[in-house]
Amino acid sequence: MSTPEYFPISRRGLIAGGAASVAAATVASPPAAQAAPGQTGTPPPSARVAFEVNGKPHELELDTRTTLLDALREHLRLTGTKKGCDHGQCGACTVIVDGRRINSCLTLAVQHDGDTITTIEGLGLPGSLHPMQAAFVEHDGYQCGYCTPGQICSAVAVLDEIKAGIPSHVTADLTDAPKVTARELRERMSGNICRCGAYSNIVDAIADIAGVKA
Numbered sequence: 617m618s619t620p621e622y623f624p625i626s627r628r629g630l631i632a633g634g635a636a637s638v639a640a641a642t643v644a645s646p647p648a649a650q651a652a653p654g655q656t657g658t659p660p661p662s663a664r665v666a667f668e669v670n671g672k673p674h675e676l677e678l679d680t681r682t683t684l685l686d687a688l689r690e691h692l693r694l695t696g697t698k699k700g701c702d703h704g705q706c707g708a709c710t711v712i713v714d715g716r717r718i719n720s721c722l723t724l725a726v727q728h729d730g731d732t733i734t735t736i737e738g739l740g741l742p743g744s745l746h747p748m749q750a751a752f753v754e755h756d757g758y759q760c761g762y763c764t765p766g767q768i769c770s771a772v773a774v775l776d777e778i779k780a781g782i783p784s785h786v787t788a789d790l791t792d793a794p795k796v797t798a799r800e801l802r803e804r805m806s807g808n809i810c811r812c813g814a815y816s817n818i819v820d821a822i823a824d825i826a827g828v829k830a
């Protein structure tokens with residue numbers, strides 16, 4: 617293609633010149649360096665936290681940004697609690713804190729000073745399974761097993777919630793004690809995602825422990 621007379625530079629020259637300018641600009645002004653946390657010379661703030669995990673006292677000095685999930689997995693090596701989404705959306709990280717189930721990825725470890733924490737390892741171990749663990753095995757409530765520790769911790773706490781009379785979104789009569797029904801269990805377990813789709817068998821396992829037919 618010929619270069620019009622009013623355009624004193626060829627198309628090839630324009631592209632080459634533009635590329636050279638970009639390269640020069642890149643060399644001349646590098647992007648501002650982003651210092652990673654802990655690399656600024658100032659150590660990140662840390663704090664001492666003491667809590668009981670599965671009946672054993674622990675005291676840790678932690679970066680204050682450490683989640684309870686990372687404290688359990690990376691500092692105490694309790695890797696039964698799983699990291700799925702790390703955003704509070706899958707329930708794989710569910711543990712029981714002072715009797716209530718929580719997503720351990722959504723809470724900082726330093727918020728749990730003095731708390732009593734139960735992970736899947738604290739419920740039962742091979743050879744001495746918790747009844748809920750045994751029910752999951754019996755009812756085939758898992759396939760890959762990645763969500764299972766969270767499902768089981770959640771399931772144990774769900775039955776305690778129902779026993780304590782805590783209503784759920786699907787409890788029809790708020791003046792009556794909630795019952796263990798398949799509908800209640802499905803609603804209450806809805807924060808625990810199972811990508812293998814073992815939901816029906818999970819509900820059967822929980823209902824079995826509650827002594828009802830799902």
Ligand code: FES
Nearest residue numbers: 700701702707721
């Ligand atoms: S890892 Fe905590 S909810 Fe998914």
Ligand code: FES
Nearest residue numbers: 759761810811812
């Ligand atoms: S058993 Fe595989 S994700 Fe639930």
